[in-house]
Amino acid sequence: MVGQTIALARRSLFPAAADRAVSRVRGAAGARPAPRRAGSVRFEGVGKTYRSAAGEVRALAGIDVAVPEGGIFGIIGRSGAGKSSLLRLVNRLESPTEGRVLVDGEDVATFDGEALIALRRRVGMIFQHFNLLSAKTVRDNVALPLRVSGVPGPEIARRVDDVLRLVGLEGKHDAHPSRLSGGQKQRVGIARALVSGPEILLCDEATSALDPETTLQILTLLKDINRRLGLTIVLITHEMSVIREICDHVLVLDRGRVAETGPVWQVFGDPRHDATRALLQPLARGLPEDLAGRLRPDRRLAQAEEAVIALRFTGATEPDLAALAGRFGGALRLLDATLDRIDGHSQGRLLVAARLAPGEPLGDLSALAQETRVLGYV
Ligand SMILES: Nc1ncnc2c1ncn2[C@@H]1O[C@H](COP(=O)(O)OP(=O)(O)O)[C@@H](O)[C@H]1O
Ligand SMILES: [Mg+2]
The missing domain is CATH 3.40.50.300 (P-loop containing nucleotide triphosphate hydrolases)
Known part of the structure; x- marks a missing residue:
């Protein structure tokens, strides 16, 4: 119509x-x-x-x-x-x-x-x-x-x-x-x-x-x-x-x-x-300044082998910290978090830094949260 x-x-x-x-x-x-x-x-x-x-x-x-x-x-x-x-x-x-x-x-x-x-x-x-x-x-x-x-x-x-x-x-x-x-x-x-x-x-x-x-x-x-x-x-x-x-x-x-x-x-x-990257990183706002300044889009350009990952939870899955840390052999730092609990569902996002062994592939992150995005490497 x-x-x-x-x-x-x-x-x-x-x-x-x-x-x-x-x-x-x-x-x-x-x-x-x-x-x-x-x-x-x-x-x-x-x-x-x-x-x-x-x-x-x-x-x-x-x-x-x-x-x-x-x-x-x-x-x-x-x-x-x-x-x-x-x-x-x-x-x-x-x-x-x-x-x-x-x-x-x-x-x-x-x-x-x-x-x-x-x-x-x-x-x-x-x-x-x-x-x-x-x-x-x-x-x-x-x-x-x-x-x-x-x-x-x-x-x-x-x-x-x-x-x-x-x-x-x-x-x-x-x-x-x-x-x-x-x-x-x-x-x-x-x-x-x-x-x-x-x-x-x-x-x-x-x-x-x-x-x-x-x-x-x-x-x-x-x-x-x-x-x-x-x-x-x-x-x-x-x-x-x-x-x-x-x-x-x-x-x-x-x-x-x-x-x-x-x-x-x-x-x-x-x-x-750089202007585009800056505009495209509203998710990186919770990033501590020292990290934001060092964030590199390409892992080969990073000094340490640490991936900065944004995870979004829409309520369908719980942020399972043990599983998250386990995925990276325990080498996980929580950088920022915003979570609301609405009708018994956790909604929000976590920002984490995960240490990778040299040469270790990042692998599939889709099981960790509703949506995952690698913001860069530090
Ligand atoms: N009529 C105007 N007279 C003088 N300076 C202006 C005028 N319009 C815009 N500017 C200046 O030109 C620059 C670009 O402005 P503008 O095109 O409005 O940017 P944006 O829309 O991206 O915020 C700014 O420094 C602004 O202060
Ligand atoms: Mg304008």
Whole structure:
């Protein structure tokens, strides 16, 4: 049923492909092929320096990255790494100080007037704090981009209905944002971003203000939208689990530069850059500093032959310390533990350091806990 609804929405949300193609040629005569439903983005030698009376901030430098069309592309990096600056170049909320940003092969710096308005229709955006107008109803918030671009009333009503159904907010037309939960507010944000039928959806920390359960629902919705509407999503997050859940590609920014980029399975499976490793180790937070500093991804690089292992218990198995220690001949140190007892089940994680005999294989750890992960070696 949801599928049908979305299929319907797809048809009516993108009724004017030809119109958009025309507006994209900026008044030039002659036809162009209808735009793809999913947009592509390319950053070519992009740099961004903010200049103010207070001085200069070099936010981005030497960015050469292609965002493939149709996928979900994640951007991660520490606070201040330049993630938002990069995203805001795509819809020209900011302009680069060097290099070019190409959307569907066209340099966005060349867009002006009508073409810039058309670009903003093709590139929707959602925000961490939703940016809804509190004095307006859900309907009016979502309708706003269409009103601004002079779409006729009946057409607006139809498209607002479609997107609200798409994001699961049918019946909420007349509610005010203050009456909605965080998840519902973000759904309104998504509906407003989709109502113009964009090819690209930019999400800046869109789930950071939400609880884990609502985060999951919004991510599921974004993934659904990506698959069914076939648009490209570029998403900033500080939650690695978000990347793992829904992204195909990831870009790691470090102090304004590309640390690494590639398919998620590759970057997360074999992180090459220290910035990536640091981001990927929220589990290592309980690690004493002396160990964290010495942790090496490869056993051959470690000084002692000690594996640092995170074990997760979900309640199905008890953390059996004797069995754990026995597995490593008694040479086991407990580094950190968080365990809750919920309804008679132990849930949480242990962080241990296990000494290995030289050359001894680590072997299969799956019997020790619900999930085991070797964080590295010291
Ligand atoms: N409008 C601005 N004026 C001046 N400096 C800015 C502006 N926006 C961002 N910056 C600076 O640029 C750097 C990158 O910021 P930002 O792109 O927001 O990073 P992130 O989103 O990764 O936290 C930071 O040092 C930030 O302080
Ligand atoms: Mg930011």
